[in-house]
Amino acid sequence: MPDIVRNGVRIDDNFAEAFPMSGTGILITAPNAKWARQAALTMTGFATSVIGCGCEAGIDREVPPEETPDGRPGVRALLFAMSSKDAEKQLVNRLGQCVLTCPGSAVYSTVAGEFEIKVGDAVRQFGDKWQMSKVVDSRRYWRVPVMDGEFFCEGKVGLTKKSVGGGNLLIMGADWDKTMRATEAAVAAIDGVADAIAPFPGGIVRSGSKVGSQYKGMSASTNDAYCPTLRGVTKSALDEDIGCVLEIVIDGLTDNAVREAMRAGLHAIIEMGPEQGAKRVGAGNYGGKLGPFHYHLKDLLP
Amino acid sequence: MKPFTFTLRQEPPQRVDLSPLTPDRLAGKSIAQIEEIEIGVTRISTKVGDIFKISEGDLKSLRYEGGSSRFDLLGAKLLPGFEIHVEGDVGAQCGRLAKGGKIAIAGNAGPHVASGNLGADIEIKGDAGDFLVGPLAGELAGMAGGRVIVRGNAGARAGDRLRRGIVVIEGDAGEDLGARVIAGTIFVLGEAKGRIGYLNKRGSIVLARAGCFGSTYVDCGPQELTFTRFLARSLRDHSASAADLLSRKLRRYGGDTAVYGKGEILTPD
Numbered sequence: 001m002p003d004i005v006r007n008g009v010r011i012d013d014n015f016a017e018a019f020p021m022s023g024t025g026i027l028i029t030a031p032n033a034k035w036a037r038q039a040a041l042t043m044t045g046f047a048t049s050v051i052g053c054g055c056e057a058g059i060d061r062e063v064p065p066e067e068t069p070d071g072r073p074g075v076r077a078l079l080f081a082m083s084s085k086d087a088e089k090q091l092v093n094r095l096g097q098c099v100l101t102c103p104g105s106a107v108y109s110t111v112a113g114e115f116e117i118k119v120g121d122a123v124r125q126f127g128d129k130w131q132m133s134k135v136v137d138s139r140r141y142w143r144v145p146v147m148d149g150e151f152f153c154e155g156k157v158g159l160t161k162k163s164v165g166g167g168n169l170l171i172m173g174a175d176w177d178k179t180m181r182a183t184e185a186a187v188a189a190i191d192g193v194a195d196a197i198a199p200f201p202g203g204i205v206r207s208g209s210k211v212g213s214q215y216k217g218m219s220a221s222t223n224d225a226y227c228p229t230l231r232g233v234t235k236s237a238l239d240e241d242i243g244c245v246l247e248i249v250i251d252g253l254t255d256n257a258v259r260e261a262m263r264a265g266l267h268a269i270i271e272m273g274p275e276q277g278a279k280r281v282g283a284g285n286y287g288g289k290l291g292p293f294h295y296h297l298k299d300l301l302p
Numbered sequence: 303m304k305p306f307t308f309t310l311r312q313e314p315p316q317r318v319d320l321s322p323l324t325p326d327r328l329a330g331k332s333i334a335q336i337e338e339i340e341i342g343v344t345r346i347s348t349k350v351g352d353i354f355k356i357s358e359g360d361l362k363s364l365r366y367e368g369g370s371s372r373f374d375l376l377g378a379k380l381l382p383g384f385e386i387h388v389e390g391d392v393g394a395q396c397g398r399l400a401k402g403g404k405i406a407i408a409g410n411a412g413p414h415v416a417s418g419n420l421g422a423d424i425e426i427k428g429d430a431g432d433f434l435v436g437p438l439a440g441e442l443a444g445m446a447g448g449r450v451i452v453r454g455n456a457g458a459r460a461g462d463r464l465r466r467g468i469v470v471i472e473g474d475a476g477e478d479l480g481a482r483v484i485a486g487t488i489f490v491l492g493e494a495k496g497r498i499g500y501l502n503k504r505g506s507i508v509l510a511r512a513g514c515f516g517s518t519y520v521d522c523g524p525q526e527l528t529f530t531r532f533l534a535r536s537l538r539d540h541s542a543s544a545a546d547l548l549s550r551k552l553r554r555y556g557g558d559t560a561v562y563g564k565g566e567i568l569t570p571d
Contacts, residue, residue: 029528069532069535069536070528070531070532070535071531071534071535072528072531106528106532129564130564132485132504132506132564133485134487134506134529134533135447135466135467136468136532136533136536137536138421138447141529141532143527143529149525149526149527149528150527150528150529152527152528152529152532
């Protein structure tokens with residue numbers, strides 16, 4: 001494979017393969033930024049992969065008080081699932097267990113989608129008939145009495161089926177420290193892109209998987225081609241100077257958000273260069289036949 | 303583009319029903335046809351052309367140059383996306399059963415403003431008559447959506463049987479404010495006279511001045527509600543003084559416990 005090199009970083013002539021998803025999200029506000037963030041963190045916990053968690057979720061950005069509907073600090077959390085039904089079920093569950101329970105929180109719609117799913121209209125019954133509905137500018141809101149005052153929650157939030165999940169970057173470096181430095185820089189750059197999240201811990205996954213396994217009934221297993229300890233004994237994709245591989249997986253509300261997030265991450269890695277950070281960047285795909293969205297790394301270069 | 307304008311020639315000789323003169327019902331009609339529309343309500347004929355001089359313009363926005371307290375049913379069944387502006391007074395049932403759109407009255411309005419309103423934004427610069435947003439006799443529910451702002455005073459029984467939507471009275475309200483309210487939100491920034499919130503089921507009544515609400519309203523203490531912060535922001539552009547009131551710490555009185563008891567009166571602590 002003829003490598004492309006930018007600022008000393010080798011870029012694979014490869015592409016990320018991504019899939020359509022249902023994307024939704026909520027804007028959570030609280031009396032201060034700490035508790036808005038806490039609610040969002042709790043709600044987006046255990047949401048790294050649809051395979052085991054039912055959805056993929058993460059924090060898109062913090063929203064300053066001037067931009068929130070109630071003038072309090074806010075956090076925008078996005079949630080992606082394979083169907084709108086899954087997305088609704090996951091969002092309502094997480095809202096009920098993680099946001100309703102979080103002190104001071106309030107919830108607003110934040111995704112302009114072609115569909116709407118019920119959230120406040122689902123958790124309102126927690127109010128045991130003491131809940132009050134308010135319609136403001138044709139949108140319904142619920143006031144549910146709780147022990148610290150009231151939980152204020154929009155009745156419905158937007159959902160779009162035009163979301164994309166599975167954009168990714170494989171960051172390869174000499175050792176863990178350098179690879180992590182480059183990957184963290186890429187995650188920080190992706191955080192700055194609107195409408196996109198990286199759902200894994202801190203945005204980073206170290207156990208990338210391949211399709212299939214030597215065991216019966218396991219649909220995914222470790223991506224041995226990218227495991228540095230197996231470089232000699234398996235059909236490895238790694239060069240001699242690679243000692244560690246980390247992956248960033250990206251979900252976005254739109255095709256363009258995923259592309260821009262990948263571009264921002266790639267640029268940050270290239271800017272850092274191979275001495276401090278990564279020596280090589282690749283992308284994961286399944287041959288191009290499964291997912292309709294392909295993001296070629298060579299198209300995203302600076 | 304300039305608005306479609308009706309200029310008042312003379313005070314109508316009788317009450318007139320202006321419900322045919324909404325943008326959607328005027329669409330496709332020539333000026334001559336519009337002038338022939340019968341708007342009188344008695345056996346004596348009164349036609350549009352007798353009362354108004356018409357100048358054509360953009361039908362999305364209607365303008366009445368001059369008003370009269372005999373202008374009944376102005377903007378009735380108005381649809382979303384349309385606007386009506388009246389440089390003068392209007393009569394009874396302004397904005398009756400309006401589905402959306404905007405109505406602005408520079409003068410005073412008669413009784414039953416926004417009765418049965420479903421979503422229109424109505425602003426009365428002067429005073430409003432009795433039964434603001436209230437139902438007509440025999441109807442079970444009053445206004446069911448939209449926003450009504452009265453810059454002046456409102457008559458008796460304002461907010462009667464309100465079901466949904468926001469009513470702001472920047473001046474004083476007459477007797478029996480918010481009687482039989484089902485739900486929705488009513489503000490009075492001046493004084494509310496007499497009994498308040500009689501048989502209120504689930505509505506919110508926000509008062510700038512505290513009063514005696516009777517033994518069926520129960521003190522729930524001062525509260526800081528996210529809802530009031532939110533509503534203050536959404537009302538800021540429509541009624542700054544209502545938004546200011548909502549930004550203060552409010553004491554909540556739950557009631558009317560003579561009925562359902564899940565409504566409230568909010569008033570500064």
